[in-house]
Amino acid sequence: MSEIIHCENLSKTYYLGDEEVHALDDVSIKLGRGDYAAVMGPSGSGKSTFMNIVGCLDTPDTGNLWLDGEEVSQMSRNELAGIRNKKIGFVFQQFNLLGRTSALDNVALPLLYAGMKRHDRRERAYAALERVGLKDRVGHHPTQLSGGQQQRVAIARALVNEPAILLADEPTGALDTHTGEEIMDIFDDLNQSGLTIVLVTHEYLIAAHAHQMIRFLDGKITGVEQLKAAEAA
């Protein structure tokens, strides 16, 4: 199985006044194509820093990170923006949709930065919305959509560039249990079709959707549990 995320001795230290905070302390892990991993741990355990570095929003102080075969730990800000644009899809707890902007334009946003023409952007965005079951809501603005619908728009936005990895940070945190389950069903389907997913969550029931569980504590990985065999593998 080819590795899609390969972390080797990643460390990141923050300084809060005089105090050193080892947000990541010598973390190494490999995730294969089509993996479905849940990242758990108390706040301050380093899981957010891990996600940020894997998502190319942040860089490690030391260590190496390969994404889809590319070494990204030494890249410039602009190069990282390119990686985020092409290889990574983000889903956030708060959806982070642009207000006063239609679902279609929200979904098309990453394609804008990929330099795609307007017509193609809209076509691809429409297809992505169709994939999350919102093709009849393309013209709606975020305020006209329910929380679950908003998160589905956000998922469509994450998918529109056909990323190698989908990173989700508490994707159900702002939703009720039922809606949360619907969202998780979408993730399950996406993973079934071969997409690599890493999601951060507090809730065990949500984590149970994944195939692996990665536990963080004090900047270290304290355990990787296999929950079930990857069905698509």
Add this chain to the structure above:
Amino acid sequence: MDVLELIRVAWSSIRVHKMRSFLTILGIMIGVACVITMMTVTAGAQHDIDRQMREMGSNLMMVYAGSWRSRGGVRSAAGSNAVLTEDDAEAIKREIPEILAAAPTVRGYAQVVVGNRNWNSSVYGIDEDFLVVRNWGVNEGRLFEPSELSRGSRVALVGSTTATELFGEGQVLGQTIRVQNVQFTVVGLLASKGMAPGSTSFDQDSVILIPLKTARTRLLGRQGVAGDSVEYIYISVENEDDMVYVEDEIKKLLHARHRIDLEREAFSVNNMSEWIESRLEQQNTFNSLLSVIAAVSLIVGGIGIMNIMLVSVTERTREIGLRMAVGARNTDIMQQFLVEAIALCIAGGILGIAMSVAVSTGASYLAGWPIYFQWWVLMMAVAFSGVIGIFFGFYPARSAANKDPIEALRTE
């Protein structure tokens, strides 16, 4: 990135805060309006001067005895008994090749009578050069024949105002008019010239032209014009660049001919520059006032743009983080906010143009100022507004581009 998309995003963000955007661009608007109004009124005045100069006669100069300050009685300046003569005009024409024509002229003011009508009109005694120098001609009839000029015939050319006053709408040519009890036959009706440059009351068309010799022998001689003396010599210079040189040459020549020390300034040459200067003087006062208002408004307006852009960047920190997360590079974010600042300023510039059109048209209507809109000024105003947008939008745009995506996404 997609320029149209940049403009679309900028425009939608401006539209969201309509009132705020409008107040922000007020400064730019007023500044641009001042600049354009200034240019428009200045250009209008310049055009007006040019037009009047053209109508006066091309490259016209007026030579007279006496100096400007002592020119009350024109014919003789205080302290000198110098008098211009027809020979002086001949000499000027002969000695100074840059001169196109030199017209010795006498002038008076007389009551002109036709039947039971009368009208007070300027009366000029002229030779064949006068109409050339003044760039003047007849609308109807003919000019004087050389024989009429040399004999001193009693023929007259009548200005349009005088003609209207004396004959109404009736036939002018061939009519007889009486000037101080001397009868003249009207042979031509002069083209209309309007008011004199810089004057709203001196009507150049309230005039009668008669041969110089006739004027001296039959009319104005009685008013004390003796021998072959003339009051003015109108000069037309071929090339405008020679005006200053010719002016000096004329003074030298006349003083030498009359054996008077040049420093006594017994003869003066007026090339209309005083009049233009005083005209431009008023213009300059108006312009410096508007320049100050324009400069202050543009600077304060620019700072206003910068301020509101900083507010906008802060308000949209989360949006910036999101855009970065989905792949926007620093330059993309920078462009987005720069374009927004430029769009604001250009909107201000366009509103400023509209305002200046309203203001200068109003001023032209109320104060009677001539105005002249120049396309390049309007284009420049829009371009300049864009430059202000770039200048004052740069810092906010850069601060947006330099945001850390993680911090930005965490902002509430």
